[in-house]
Amino acid sequence: MDYETPLFFRVMEYADAADRDVVDMVSGNPDWEPPEALREGLREYAELEPDRFQYPASEGLPELRAEIAARRGVDPDQIVVTNGAGEANYLAMARALERDAGDEILLTDPVYPYYPGKTTMLGGAQRYVATDDDGQLDPAAVRAAASEDTAAIVVNTPNNPTGAVYPESTMAALVDIAEENDAILISDEVYDHYDLSGTFASALETDSTNRIVTNAVSKSMAVTGLRVGYAIFPPELVDDARSRHMLVNVATTRPGQYAALKAFRETDPEYYERNRERLRERVETFTDALEAAGAEYTTPQGSFYVLARFDGYPGTLENVERLIDEAGVAGMPGEAFGDSRSEWLRFALVTPRVEEAAERLAAYFD
Amino acid sequence: MDYETPLFFRVMEYADAADRDVVDMVSGNPDWEPPEALREGLREYAELEPDRFQYPASEGLPELRAEIAARRGVDPDQIVVTNGAGEANYLAMARALERDAGDEILLTDPVYPYYPGKTTMLGGAQRYVATDDDGQLDPAAVRAAASEDTAAIVVNTPNNPTGAVYPESTMAALVDIAEENDAILISDEVYDHYDLSGTFASALETDSTNRIVTNAVSKSMAVTGLRVGYAIFPPELVDDARSRHMLVNVATTRPGQYAALKAFRETDPEYYERNRERLRERVETFTDALEAAGAEYTTPQGSFYVLARFDGYPGTLENVERLIDEAGVAGMPGEAFGDSRSEWLRFALVTPRVEEAAERLAAYFD
Numbered sequence: 001m002d003y004e005t006p007l008f009f010r011v012m013e014y015a016d017a018a019d020r021d022v023v024d025m026v027s028g029n030p031d032w033e034p035p036e037a038l039r040e041g042l043r044e045y046a047e048l049e050p051d052r053f054q055y056p057a058s059e060g061l062p063e064l065r066a067e068i069a070a071r072r073g074v075d076p077d078q079i080v081v082t083n084g085a086g087e088a089n090y091l092a093m094a095r096a097l098e099r100d101a102g103d104e105i106l107l108t109d110p111v112y113p114y115y116p117g118k119t120t121m122l123g124g125a126q127r128y129v130a131t132d133d134d135g136q137l138d139p140a141a142v143r144a145a146a147s148e149d150t151a152a153i154v155v156n157t158p159n160n161p162t163g164a165v166y167p168e169s170t171m172a173a174l175v176d177i178a179e180e181n182d183a184i185l186i187s188d189e190v191y192d193h194y195d196l197s198g199t200f201a202s203a204l205e206t207d208s209t210n211r212i213v214t215n216a217v218s219k220s221m222a223v224t225g226l227r228v229g230y231a232i233f234p235p236e237l238v239d240d241a242r243s244r245h246m247l248v249n250v251a252t253t254r255p256g257q258y259a260a261l262k263a264f265r266e267t268d269p270e271y272y273e274r275n276r277e278r279l280r281e282r283v284e285t286f287t288d289a290l291e292a293a294g295a296e297y298t299t300p301q302g303s304f305y306v307l308a309r310f311d312g313y314p315g316t317l318e319n320v321e322r323l324i325d326e327a328g329v330a331g332m333p334g335e336a337f338g339d340s341r342s343e344w345l346r347f348a349l350v351t352p353r354v355e356e357a358a359e360r361l362a363a364y365f366d
Numbered sequence: 367m368d369y370e371t372p373l374f375f376r377v378m379e380y381a382d383a384a385d386r387d388v389v390d391m392v393s394g395n396p397d398w399e400p401p402e403a404l405r406e407g408l409r410e411y412a413e414l415e416p417d418r419f420q421y422p423a424s425e426g427l428p429e430l431r432a433e434i435a436a437r438r439g440v441d442p443d444q445i446v447v448t449n450g451a452g453e454a455n456y457l458a459m460a461r462a463l464e465r466d467a468g469d470e471i472l473l474t475d476p477v478y479p480y481y482p483g484k485t486t487m488l489g490g491a492q493r494y495v496a497t498d499d500d501g502q503l504d505p506a507a508v509r510a511a512a513s514e515d516t517a518a519i520v521v522n523t524p525n526n527p528t529g530a531v532y533p534e535s536t537m538a539a540l541v542d543i544a545e546e547n548d549a550i551l552i553s554d555e556v557y558d559h560y561d562l563s564g565t566f567a568s569a570l571e572t573d574s575t576n577r578i579v580t581n582a583v584s585k586s587m588a589v590t591g592l593r594v595g596y597a598i599f600p601p602e603l604v605d606d607a608r609s610r611h612m613l614v615n616v617a618t619t620r621p622g623q624y625a626a627l628k629a630f631r632e633t634d635p636e637y638y639e640r641n642r643e644r645l646r647e648r649v650e651t652f653t654d655a656l657e658a659a660g661a662e663y664t665t666p667q668g669s670f671y672v673l674a675r676f677d678g679y680p681g682t683l684e685n686v687e688r689l690i691d692e693a694g695v696a697g698m699p700g701e702a703f704g705d706s707r708s709e710w711l712r713f714a715l716v717t718p719r720v721e722e723a724a725e726r727l728a729a730y731f732d
Binding site for chain 1: 375411422456622
């Protein structure tokens, strides 16, 4: 059984093994500091009594669920604290397929490759809706693709890899389409703190029993290795999701939950604004250099990524490896994100060496 | 869809909400100190550079896999570091069912209730083999129950709830039976550091491509909330298990892996021996009091648990709740572990108040 394992780790390993200096723009690992309160949370945790090292409640620490619920305006009982957004999306997609209301998962093209992988693993069928050149999703195209076979529509906003941020009208329409087809809208909003456009709209803004929202502290707090995320379910769907979470993972790591809770409570808005500002500067630096190099590229409204197209250099794994060896810049092959971007490469702006990378690319493709 | 969610959390919540002092003997949460090196690992981790807060390799930190591989005498490539033994067992059972070599999971009666829950969730069928009064498993009975429909045989040694430790001859026979039926022996050895009998034999001692061994630091290092475990697969089965791990959880929490690695490296054998000695004393105290009270009971060869039977007081959830309210002792209903122990209650010896609990039980059933 092949689940189409995402290529991220493979490309990172290739870059690590390269015989030269490489600017790593492969994965979405922030290179900036986590909140100081998160570090402090780990320090505090290390001194707690032994009983605090034991199983937390399976669905998450009550204080953490209450904190998230207050921030998101939902009932704490709707929340399952998960092993990152990865498990949150897995629980959400499994729950949608288990409703026996269709076995098709509607995905966007380009797509974050974990979604098709999870779909196949869970026994669902993939169906794709193309986004436009800016990465925006036309609700009419989604409506045309949706049917009684649709179990879920999975979207990601701000988007990886396109950088698109879907406006409120799109999110509301997607919820409607889910309701019309007895399906579930699954909205992965893990980049919500990196909306550079001011247009981000959570699926939570449209009240419905047909949508699940997933998120994590992985990106917002620059701790992809902590593995603390969450899913917000409609009350009707939460019980079985909790059961699956218990049977797969028992519970989510407690020191991570403790540290995330402290960071939620004590981190100023300036922390997040500073990270957005850094990202804005990098987008400008990188796209200016791509412009100067005559490349085609996307300007992200949010998330960490720029897609670039160099004439005669398709976005294959082979070309990505060649770029690592010959230019010293590691990106991701566009073909990993679906057919529509197979001519493109994806670069993650999570390195202080964005300018250097852009110069290397400009020189290489000169 | 009801996955038969284990009752542990439900009973713990009932005990917590009780209007009186209750000795908690419900779950297998050690009440003793984790290794000092594990606390120190968390302290160290809190000071690391931002890049150390990002995704570890999906299959686990290379140093941690190397450490486990050296201890267990296997190749590091056979190891997936998991979110506790819970995920390790989930990956193992999923892998066995995906081989398309049967859809039946052979379980023991009594059984650790997560196994049937996972079986149902994964679409497998349950089939039970009764253990004897001491909790020992007769290989002939397993052989009689096994067939071409058998995907896996799942055992747990030292055993929860019986306290049985299977001898080397049983483990070798179970591997043989798995091979004879093109099935996988899954051996959950999470209590291996609590063998009080000196007779523990790991399934790893019998070389085979038909067995998967699961384990965790949860019990051995008294950190059930850390969520760091592992599964050891035959080389033929590890790739798909890694894919599933990546698609479900992406990776296991990195601070937990870092702390577990430091604890593996720096914890003396005396730490584990001290914990066994404490457990031996508690077993003696508790069973002496049960003997004096005229109850029937098991004397564990390993793990944390004593099963006890009081005349006219079946091991139902209702009776467990009554015992919490009226005697101030919280155990688990025997019926949660299968039909064969429905007259029994399970008590976990992970409280310093074992003697007090025994006295309360003796007085209540007097």
